[in-house]
Amino acid sequence: MLPVEPTRTSILLTCEHAGNTVPPQYRPLFEPHAGLLATHRGYDLGALHLAQTMAEQLGVPLLTTDISRLLVEANRSLHHRHLFSIVTRGLPRQQKEQILQEHYLPHRQMVTAAVQERVDRQWRVVHVAVHSFTPVLEGQVRGAEVGLLYDPTRPGEAGFCRAWRGSLEVALPELRVRMNYPYRGKADGLTTALRRQFADVQYIGIELEVNQRMVTPWDRFRSRWKTSWPVATGGGTEPWTLDSDPDL
Ligand SMILES: [Zn+2]
Numbered sequence: 001m002l003p004v005e006p007t008r009t010s011i012l013l014t015c016e017h018a019g020n021t022v023p024p025q026y027r028p029l030f031e032p033h034a035g036l037l038a039t040h041r042g043y044d045l046g047a048l049h050l051a052q053t054m055a056e057q058l059g060v061p062l063l064t065t066d067i068s069r070l071l072v073e074a075n076r077s078l079h080h081r082h083l084f085s086i087v088t089r090g091l092p093r094q095q096k097e098q099i100l101q102e103h104y105l106p107h108r109q110m111v112t113a114a115v116q117e118r119v120d121r122q123w124r125v126v127h128v129a130v131h132s133f134t135p136v137l138e139g140q141v142r143g144a145e146v147g148l149l150y151d152p153t154r155p156g157e158a159g160f161c162r163a164w165r166g167s168l169e170v171a172l173p174e175l176r177v178r179m180n181y182p183y184r185g186k187a188d189g190l191t192t193a194l195r196r197q198f199a200d201v202q203y204i205g206i207e208l209e210v211n212q213r214m215v216t217p218w219d220r221f222r223s224r225w226k227t228s229w230p231v232a233t234g235g236g237t238e239p240w241t242l243d244s245d246p247d248l
Contacts, residue, residue, distance in 0.1 A: 009124045011060040014111050015051040016074040016129060016190060017044035019066025023103070026071060026088075033070070033087050040134040041085075042068050045212045051130035053225070063114060065107035072104045075129075075189045108190065115194060119202045126160065126204045129191055133182050135213045142182050145175040147209035149185035151192075154200045157185070161206060172225065175214075182209065 020042035022030050036042055048064060055062035065074050070085040077083070084096060091099075111127075118125045135142055148165060150157035165177045186192060191205030 009126055010118045011058060011126045011128070012111075012114055012118070013051050013055050013058075013060060013062040014107075014127065014129045014190070015044070015048050015062065015064040015131075016107070017069050017131060018048040018051070018064040019043050020068040020070070021066045022068055022071055026099075029087055029091075030070070036087075037068055037070060040132075040212065042070050044130075044132040046210070046214070047130050047132040050132070050210060054128070054130065057225075061114070063107070063111050065103075067103045072099050074104060074107055075131075077188050077193060080188050108193075111190065112194065112197070115198060115203060119198060124156075124202055124204065125198070127191060127194065127206065129189075129205070129207045130210075131207055132210045132212045132214075135211055137182075142211060143176065144178040144181050145211045145214055146177045147179070147181040147183070147207075148177065149180055149183055149191075149207035149209060150205070151186050151195060152180070154195065154204070156200045156204045157206060160204050164206075183207075 020037045022037070030037060043066075048066075051062050051064065054060075067074065069075070070087050072088065073080070073083050073085070078100070084091070084099075088096070088099065115125050115127065133142060133147070146168060148161040150161045152158055161179060165179065168175065168177050185207060189207065191207055194203055194205050197203075
């Protein structure tokens with residue numbers, strides 16, 4: 001059966017790399033790697049602050065997990081070879097299973113349930129997963145401040161990102177905004193997993209990637225950042241008119 005044309009659109013924000021928390025029982029494992037936890041390898045610097053700002057300004061829900069990606073990588077699938085990091089990949093199977101049950105599956109299930117709940121109401125979900133990336137990786141300077149990651153074969157995502165890039169360039173002309181940069185939107189991740197469950201008319205999954213160089217001066221952009229949204233969301237005329245969900 002084809003999905004029903006949605007009656008309205010609901011925005012949902014998530015942050016998979018919000019923090020670098022390591023639960024007490026795993027802390028001894030991290031003693032030799034304490035320095036790593038504070039870097040981009042431990043979490044996405046500034047991403048939580050940005051996601052909270054957006055959630056506040058837009059009046060939409062934000063779902064986060066603050067467990068360090070060095071314990072388990074919340075934005076990788078169960079089969080991915082980097083699901084566990086150099087710190088945890090050598091753990092016994094049973095312990096890994098416990099980490100998945102306690103610190104990986106709850107976030108994914110919560111996000112999936114939130115999408116499903118809205119789809120069941122025949123709403124279209126715009127899910128923005130907020131991330132940040134390191135300005136220099138392996139000696140390569142990244143050539144953008146903002147990346148919008150999406151699946152180019154999904155018309156809803158392509159249209160949304162085109163509109164958002166255009167309005168970002170107007171609101172924040174000093175930023176370089178690039179599509180599917182510094183990663184491909186179709187690569188393994190939470191949005192990619194959700195696309196398999198939900199059709200284009202039901203679900204738009206975007207990863208917003210912001211250069212960590214922006215973390216400190218971010219406050220400067222707060223108000224103008226907000227102005228990019230109504231345009232990106234169609235100015236009230238497109239099917240993704242901005243709506244908050246007081247009842248969810
Ligand atoms: Zn991330």
